Amino acid sequence: METSDKISEFIASQILHNNANRPGLDEPLLEGGILDSAGIFSLVTYLEEEFGISVDDDEIVVENFDTVGSITRMVTDKLA
Numbered sequence: 001m002e003t004s005d006k007i008s009e010f011i012a013s014q015i016l017h018n019n020a021n022r023p024g025l026d027e028p029l030l031e032g033g034i035l036d037s038a039g040i041f042s043l044v045t046y047l048e049e050e051f052g053i054s055v056d057d058d059e060i061v062v063e064n065f066d067t068v069g070s071i072t073r074m075v076t077d078k079l080a
Contacts, residue, residue, distance in 0.1 A: 003051070004072040010046050011068070015039045025069040030062055040065060047071070053078040 001009075004025060012022040016034065029035040035043065043065070044055045053075060064074045 003075055004068055007071050008068050014042060023068055026067050028066060030066050047075060051075050
């Protein structure tokens with residue numbers, strides 16, 4: 001499963017509690033009200049555990065968490 005699919009699936013199942021409504025790559029997560037502060041905390045914990053990365057506090061910004069695509073880019077950059 002691709003990184004973006006894993007992230008989208010996590011958001012759908014653990015944050016939205018609805019596997020049928022997986023967010024698309026460019027769907028706004030923050031502006032769209034999908035992610036709030038608790039959701040971001042949960043997502044960061046998931047990213048760190050699933051991908052073995054560390055997300056610093058200063059990386060938790062709109063540019064990195066606004067869409068599944070931007071989250072995927074951040075994770076991919078950290079894995080490179």
